[in-house]
Amino acid sequence: MTALFHRLDGAIMWAMGLVVIMTNLAVTVLILFLVLARFVLGWSVVGVLELATLSAMWLYMCGAVIAARNRQHLVVDFLSQALPTPRAKALHDLAVSIIMVVLSLFFMGLARDMVDWSIARPQTTAALSLPLMIPQSAIVLASALFIIYAFRDLVIAARVVLGISSREAGEL
Template sequence: MTSGSGNRDERMSGNGFIRAEAIVVRLVGILLGLALIAMVLVNVANAVGRYTGGFSLVGADELLVYGMIWIVMLGAILAARSRDHLSINLLPTAMSGVMAATVQIVVDLATVAVSLFIAWHSFDFISRIAALNQTSMGLGMPMVIPHSAVLVGFVGIAAVTAFLTIVDISRLAAFERGRK
Protein backbone atom coordinates (compact mmCIF):
# COMPACT_ATOMS: atom_id res chain seq x y z
CA MET A 1 0.00 0.00 0.00
CA THR A 2 1.37 3.41 -0.94
CA SER A 3 1.35 6.41 1.32
CA GLY A 4 -1.24 8.11 -0.91
CA SER A 5 -3.77 5.33 -0.41
CA GLY A 6 -2.98 5.29 3.29
CA ASN A 7 -4.04 8.93 3.55
CA ARG A 8 -7.26 8.13 1.71
CA ASP A 9 -7.90 5.22 4.06
CA GLU A 10 -7.29 7.48 7.03
CA ARG A 11 -9.80 10.03 5.71
CA MET A 12 -12.38 7.27 5.41
CA SER A 13 -11.69 6.03 8.93
CA GLY A 14 -13.22 7.26 12.16
CA ASN A 15 -10.52 9.92 12.51
CA GLY A 16 -11.53 11.44 9.18
CA PHE A 17 -15.15 11.43 10.25
CA ILE A 18 -14.26 13.08 13.55
CA ARG A 19 -12.32 15.81 11.75
CA ALA A 20 -15.17 16.40 9.29
CA GLU A 21 -17.67 16.54 12.13
CA ALA A 22 -15.48 19.05 14.00
CA ILE A 23 -15.32 21.24 10.89
CA VAL A 24 -19.11 21.14 10.48
CA VAL A 25 -19.63 21.99 14.15
CA ARG A 26 -17.16 24.88 13.87
CA LEU A 27 -18.91 26.21 10.74
CA VAL A 28 -22.34 25.98 12.36
CA GLY A 29 -21.00 27.82 15.39
CA ILE A 30 -19.56 30.55 13.16
CA LEU A 31 -22.83 30.84 11.22
CA LEU A 32 -24.80 31.12 14.45
CA GLY A 33 -22.41 33.83 15.63
CA LEU A 34 -22.78 35.72 12.33
CA ALA A 35 -26.56 35.42 12.57
CA LEU A 36 -26.41 36.87 16.07
CA ILE A 37 -24.29 39.79 14.82
CA ALA A 38 -26.77 40.36 11.98
CA MET A 39 -29.61 40.42 14.50
CA VAL A 40 -27.78 43.02 16.59
CA LEU A 41 -27.28 45.16 13.47
CA VAL A 42 -30.99 44.91 12.61
CA ASN A 43 -31.84 45.87 16.18
CA VAL A 44 -29.49 48.87 16.11
CA ALA A 45 -30.82 50.03 12.73
CA ASN A 46 -34.40 49.69 13.95
CA ALA A 47 -33.63 51.59 17.18
CA VAL A 48 -31.83 54.39 15.34
CA GLY A 49 -34.73 54.69 12.90
CA ARG A 50 -37.34 54.75 15.64
CA TYR A 51 -35.62 57.24 17.90
CA THR A 52 -34.60 59.63 15.15
CA GLY A 53 -38.09 59.46 13.69
CA GLY A 54 -36.76 58.56 10.26
CA PHE A 55 -38.07 55.04 9.82
CA SER A 56 -39.13 51.85 11.50
CA LEU A 57 -38.32 48.41 10.19
CA VAL A 58 -41.65 46.60 9.96
CA GLY A 59 -41.39 43.15 11.47
CA ALA A 60 -37.91 43.72 12.91
CA ASP A 61 -39.00 42.75 16.41
CA GLU A 62 -40.57 39.54 15.10
CA LEU A 63 -37.48 38.75 13.07
CA LEU A 64 -35.28 39.23 16.14
CA VAL A 65 -37.42 37.02 18.36
CA TYR A 66 -37.76 34.25 15.76
CA GLY A 67 -34.08 34.45 14.89
CA MET A 68 -33.12 34.20 18.55
CA ILE A 69 -35.31 31.13 19.00
CA TRP A 70 -33.59 29.43 16.05
CA ILE A 71 -30.12 30.41 17.32
CA VAL A 72 -30.88 29.05 20.79
CA MET A 73 -32.30 25.77 19.49
CA LEU A 74 -29.47 25.15 17.02
CA GLY A 75 -26.95 26.13 19.69
CA ALA A 76 -28.62 23.64 22.03
CA ILE A 77 -27.77 20.87 19.56
CA LEU A 78 -24.12 21.94 19.65
CA ALA A 79 -24.24 22.11 23.45
CA ALA A 80 -25.71 18.61 23.59
CA ARG A 81 -22.88 17.40 21.35
CA SER A 82 -20.30 18.63 23.85
CA ARG A 83 -22.50 17.51 26.77
CA ASP A 84 -22.75 21.05 28.09
CA HIS A 85 -26.52 21.16 27.85
CA LEU A 86 -29.10 20.63 30.57
CA SER A 87 -26.90 18.57 32.82
CA ILE A 88 -25.33 18.80 36.20
CA ASN A 89 -22.34 16.51 36.22
CA LEU A 90 -22.24 16.20 39.98
CA LEU A 91 -22.70 12.42 40.06
CA PRO A 92 -20.42 11.43 37.17
CA THR A 93 -17.61 13.67 38.42
CA ALA A 94 -17.89 12.22 41.93
CA MET A 95 -17.61 8.70 40.51
CA SER A 96 -15.11 7.02 38.28
CA GLY A 97 -14.83 4.15 35.86
CA VAL A 98 -17.76 1.93 35.10
CA MET A 99 -20.13 3.65 37.55
CA ALA A 100 -19.54 7.11 36.02
CA ALA A 101 -20.01 5.72 32.52
CA THR A 102 -23.22 3.98 33.57
CA VAL A 103 -24.62 7.15 35.14
CA GLN A 104 -23.73 9.09 31.97
CA ILE A 105 -25.59 6.51 29.85
CA VAL A 106 -28.67 6.78 32.10
CA VAL A 107 -28.57 10.60 31.87
CA ASP A 108 -28.20 10.35 28.09
CA LEU A 109 -31.13 7.94 27.79
CA ALA A 110 -33.28 10.27 29.87
CA THR A 111 -32.21 13.20 27.67
CA VAL A 112 -33.16 11.28 24.52
CA ALA A 113 -36.54 10.31 25.99
CA VAL A 114 -37.41 13.83 27.16
CA SER A 115 -36.19 15.38 23.89
CA LEU A 116 -38.29 13.01 21.81
CA PHE A 117 -41.31 13.69 24.03
CA ILE A 118 -40.94 17.45 23.51
CA ALA A 119 -40.27 16.99 19.78
CA TRP A 120 -43.42 14.90 19.38
CA HIS A 121 -45.58 17.53 21.07
CA SER A 122 -43.89 20.27 19.06
CA PHE A 123 -44.66 18.34 15.86
CA ASP A 124 -48.28 18.01 16.94
CA PHE A 125 -48.52 21.76 17.61
CA ILE A 126 -46.86 22.61 14.28
CA SER A 127 -49.34 20.36 12.49
CA ARG A 128 -52.22 22.27 14.08
CA ILE A 129 -50.95 25.74 13.21
CA ALA A 130 -50.05 24.58 9.70
CA ALA A 131 -53.66 23.50 9.20
CA LEU A 132 -54.78 26.97 10.25
CA ASN A 133 -52.26 28.71 7.92
CA GLN A 134 -51.42 31.04 10.81
CA THR A 135 -49.00 33.86 9.97
CA SER A 136 -47.20 36.49 12.05
CA MET A 137 -48.64 39.99 12.26
CA GLY A 138 -45.61 42.03 11.16
CA LEU A 139 -43.84 39.91 8.57
CA GLY A 140 -46.71 37.69 7.49
CA MET A 141 -44.36 34.75 8.08
CA PRO A 142 -46.00 31.35 8.42
CA MET A 143 -45.86 30.55 12.13
CA VAL A 144 -44.72 27.05 11.22
CA ILE A 145 -41.23 28.51 10.60
CA PRO A 146 -40.49 29.89 14.09
CA HIS A 147 -42.26 27.03 15.84
CA SER A 148 -40.25 24.50 13.85
CA ALA A 149 -37.13 25.64 15.69
CA VAL A 150 -38.27 23.78 18.79
CA LEU A 151 -38.91 20.61 16.78
CA VAL A 152 -35.57 20.80 14.96
CA GLY A 153 -33.71 21.60 18.18
CA PHE A 154 -35.11 18.74 20.21
CA VAL A 155 -34.86 16.22 17.37
CA GLY A 156 -31.24 17.32 16.97
CA ILE A 157 -30.58 17.00 20.71
CA ALA A 158 -32.15 13.53 20.71
CA ALA A 159 -30.14 12.42 17.65
CA VAL A 160 -26.81 13.73 18.95
CA THR A 161 -27.39 12.32 22.42
CA ALA A 162 -28.50 8.95 21.00
CA PHE A 163 -25.29 8.80 18.97
CA LEU A 164 -23.19 9.69 22.03
CA THR A 165 -25.05 7.04 24.05
CA ILE A 166 -24.27 4.38 21.45
CA VAL A 167 -20.61 5.41 21.52
CA ASP A 168 -20.59 5.29 25.34
CA ILE A 169 -22.27 1.88 25.43
CA SER A 170 -19.79 0.47 22.93
CA ARG A 171 -16.86 1.91 24.94
CA LEU A 172 -18.27 0.47 28.15
CA ALA A 173 -18.77 -2.91 26.50
CA ALA A 174 -15.20 -2.85 25.15
CA PHE A 175 -13.91 -1.91 28.59
CA GLU A 176 -15.85 -4.74 30.19
CA ARG A 177 -14.53 -7.22 27.57
CA GLY A 178 -11.01 -6.00 28.31
CA ARG A 179 -11.45 -6.61 32.05
CA LYS A 180 -12.38 -10.27 31.50
Protein backbone atom coordinates (compact mmCIF):
# COMPACT_ATOMS: atom_id res chain seq x y z
CA MET A 1 0.00 0.00 0.00
CA THR A 2 2.82 2.42 0.80
CA ALA A 3 4.35 1.71 -2.62
CA LEU A 4 1.11 2.92 -4.20
CA PHE A 5 1.21 6.10 -2.08
CA HIS A 6 4.83 6.71 -3.06
CA ARG A 7 4.02 6.32 -6.76
CA LEU A 8 1.00 8.61 -6.41
CA ASP A 9 3.10 11.17 -4.54
CA GLY A 10 5.78 10.96 -7.23
CA ALA A 11 3.19 11.56 -9.95
CA ILE A 12 1.71 14.52 -8.08
CA MET A 13 5.13 16.06 -7.51
CA TRP A 14 6.10 15.50 -11.16
CA ALA A 15 2.92 17.30 -12.26
CA MET A 16 3.44 20.09 -9.71
CA GLY A 17 7.05 20.53 -10.85
CA LEU A 18 5.97 20.73 -14.48
CA VAL A 19 3.28 23.30 -13.68
CA VAL A 20 5.74 25.35 -11.62
CA ILE A 21 8.28 25.40 -14.46
CA MET A 22 5.71 26.24 -17.14
CA THR A 23 3.94 28.93 -15.12
CA ASN A 24 7.23 30.45 -13.99
CA LEU A 25 8.30 30.75 -17.61
CA ALA A 26 4.89 32.13 -18.57
CA VAL A 27 4.93 34.78 -15.83
CA THR A 28 8.49 35.79 -16.69
CA VAL A 29 7.89 36.01 -20.44
CA LEU A 30 4.50 37.72 -20.14
CA ILE A 31 5.67 40.36 -17.67
CA LEU A 32 8.86 40.98 -19.66
CA PHE A 33 6.77 41.38 -22.81
CA LEU A 34 4.32 43.66 -21.01
CA VAL A 35 7.10 45.93 -19.72
CA LEU A 36 8.93 46.04 -23.06
CA ALA A 37 5.73 46.62 -25.01
CA ARG A 38 4.53 49.38 -22.75
CA PHE A 39 7.72 51.29 -21.99
CA VAL A 40 9.93 50.58 -25.01
CA LEU A 41 7.45 50.26 -27.86
CA GLY A 42 4.64 52.34 -26.38
CA TRP A 43 2.07 49.61 -26.98
CA SER A 44 -0.81 48.76 -24.69
CA VAL A 45 -1.44 45.05 -25.17
CA VAL A 46 -4.78 43.87 -23.83
CA GLY A 47 -4.96 40.66 -21.83
CA VAL A 48 -1.27 40.07 -21.13
CA LEU A 49 -1.56 41.04 -17.48
CA GLU A 50 -4.58 38.75 -17.08
CA LEU A 51 -2.61 35.80 -18.47
CA ALA A 52 0.34 36.61 -16.21
CA THR A 53 -1.93 36.82 -13.17
CA LEU A 54 -3.63 33.53 -14.05
CA SER A 55 -0.22 31.87 -14.43
CA ALA A 56 0.96 33.40 -11.17
CA MET A 57 -1.99 31.92 -9.26
CA TRP A 58 -1.08 28.44 -10.49
CA LEU A 59 2.61 29.08 -9.77
CA TYR A 60 1.96 30.20 -6.19
CA MET A 61 -0.48 27.43 -5.34
CA CYS A 62 1.65 24.64 -6.83
CA GLY A 63 4.73 26.03 -5.10
CA ALA A 64 2.82 26.05 -1.81
CA VAL A 65 1.80 22.41 -2.34
CA ILE A 66 5.41 21.43 -2.96
CA ALA A 67 6.49 23.28 0.17
CA ALA A 68 3.71 21.62 2.22
CA ARG A 69 4.66 18.21 0.86
CA ASN A 70 8.28 18.79 1.93
CA ARG A 71 7.16 20.04 5.36
CA GLN A 72 8.64 23.44 4.64
CA HIS A 73 5.51 25.53 4.19
CA LEU A 74 5.14 26.89 7.70
CA VAL A 75 8.44 26.51 9.45
CA VAL A 76 9.43 28.29 12.63
CA ASP A 77 12.17 26.07 13.95
CA PHE A 78 13.35 28.15 16.90
CA LEU A 79 11.11 26.30 19.35
CA SER A 80 11.60 22.84 17.86
CA GLN A 81 15.38 23.20 17.94
CA ALA A 82 15.29 24.38 21.55
CA LEU A 83 13.36 21.33 22.78
CA PRO A 84 15.67 19.15 24.89
CA THR A 85 14.34 15.63 24.29
CA PRO A 86 13.24 13.60 21.28
CA ARG A 87 9.89 13.03 23.03
CA ALA A 88 9.31 16.78 23.36
CA LYS A 89 10.20 17.23 19.68
CA ALA A 90 7.80 14.44 18.73
CA LEU A 91 4.99 16.06 20.74
CA HIS A 92 5.80 19.40 19.12
CA ASP A 93 5.61 17.79 15.66
CA LEU A 94 2.25 16.26 16.61
CA ALA A 95 0.90 19.64 17.78
CA VAL A 96 2.09 21.32 14.57
CA SER A 97 0.50 18.53 12.52
CA ILE A 98 -2.83 18.96 14.29
CA ILE A 99 -2.72 22.71 13.67
CA MET A 100 -1.92 22.12 9.99
CA VAL A 101 -4.85 19.70 9.62
CA VAL A 102 -7.21 22.26 11.15
CA LEU A 103 -5.85 25.08 8.98
CA SER A 104 -6.01 22.90 5.85
CA LEU A 105 -9.63 22.01 6.55
CA PHE A 106 -10.39 25.70 7.09
CA PHE A 107 -8.67 26.55 3.79
CA MET A 108 -10.74 23.87 2.04
CA GLY A 109 -13.90 25.42 3.50
CA LEU A 110 -12.90 28.81 2.14
CA ALA A 111 -12.15 27.26 -1.26
CA ARG A 112 -15.57 25.57 -1.24
CA ASP A 113 -17.26 28.88 -0.43
CA MET A 114 -15.34 30.52 -3.28
CA VAL A 115 -16.48 27.83 -5.72
CA ASP A 116 -20.09 28.13 -4.51
CA TRP A 117 -19.92 31.88 -5.09
CA SER A 118 -18.35 31.40 -8.54
CA ILE A 119 -21.03 28.94 -9.59
CA ALA A 120 -23.83 31.19 -8.35
CA ARG A 121 -22.31 34.33 -9.87
CA PRO A 122 -20.00 33.34 -12.75
CA GLN A 123 -17.41 35.98 -13.56
CA THR A 124 -14.85 36.43 -16.27
CA THR A 125 -11.75 38.53 -16.74
CA ALA A 126 -12.26 41.96 -18.28
CA ALA A 127 -10.12 41.73 -21.41
CA LEU A 128 -10.07 38.07 -22.47
CA SER A 129 -13.34 36.94 -20.85
CA LEU A 130 -11.62 33.96 -19.25
CA PRO A 131 -13.66 32.36 -16.48
CA LEU A 132 -12.30 33.18 -13.03
CA MET A 133 -12.71 29.50 -12.21
CA ILE A 134 -9.42 28.88 -14.05
CA PRO A 135 -7.20 30.59 -11.47
CA GLN A 136 -9.58 29.64 -8.66
CA SER A 137 -9.20 25.98 -9.53
CA ALA A 138 -5.56 26.26 -8.45
CA ILE A 139 -6.76 27.21 -4.97
CA VAL A 140 -9.18 24.27 -4.86
CA LEU A 141 -6.50 21.79 -5.97
CA ALA A 142 -3.99 23.20 -3.49
CA SER A 143 -6.46 23.02 -0.60
CA ALA A 144 -7.21 19.36 -1.36
CA LEU A 145 -3.53 18.47 -1.53
CA PHE A 146 -2.81 20.45 1.64
CA ILE A 147 -5.32 18.26 3.46
CA ILE A 148 -3.74 15.07 2.12
CA TYR A 149 -0.23 16.11 3.15
CA ALA A 150 -1.41 17.49 6.51
CA PHE A 151 -3.06 14.14 7.35
CA ARG A 152 0.09 12.31 6.20
CA ASP A 153 2.17 14.44 8.59
CA LEU A 154 -0.36 13.87 11.39
CA VAL A 155 -0.19 10.09 10.97
CA ILE A 156 3.61 10.14 10.91
CA ALA A 157 3.78 12.37 14.02
CA ALA A 158 1.23 10.24 15.88
CA ARG A 159 3.14 7.06 15.07
CA VAL A 160 6.35 8.60 16.39
CA VAL A 161 4.64 9.75 19.60
CA LEU A 162 3.08 6.31 20.07
CA GLY A 163 6.48 4.69 19.80
CA ILE A 164 6.38 3.20 16.32
CA SER A 165 9.87 3.43 14.90
CA SER A 166 10.69 6.56 12.95
CA ARG A 167 11.74 4.38 9.99
CA GLU A 168 8.28 2.78 9.85
CA ALA A 169 6.59 6.15 10.37
CA GLY A 170 8.68 7.70 7.61
CA GLU A 171 7.47 5.06 5.14
CA LEU A 172 4.10 6.80 4.96
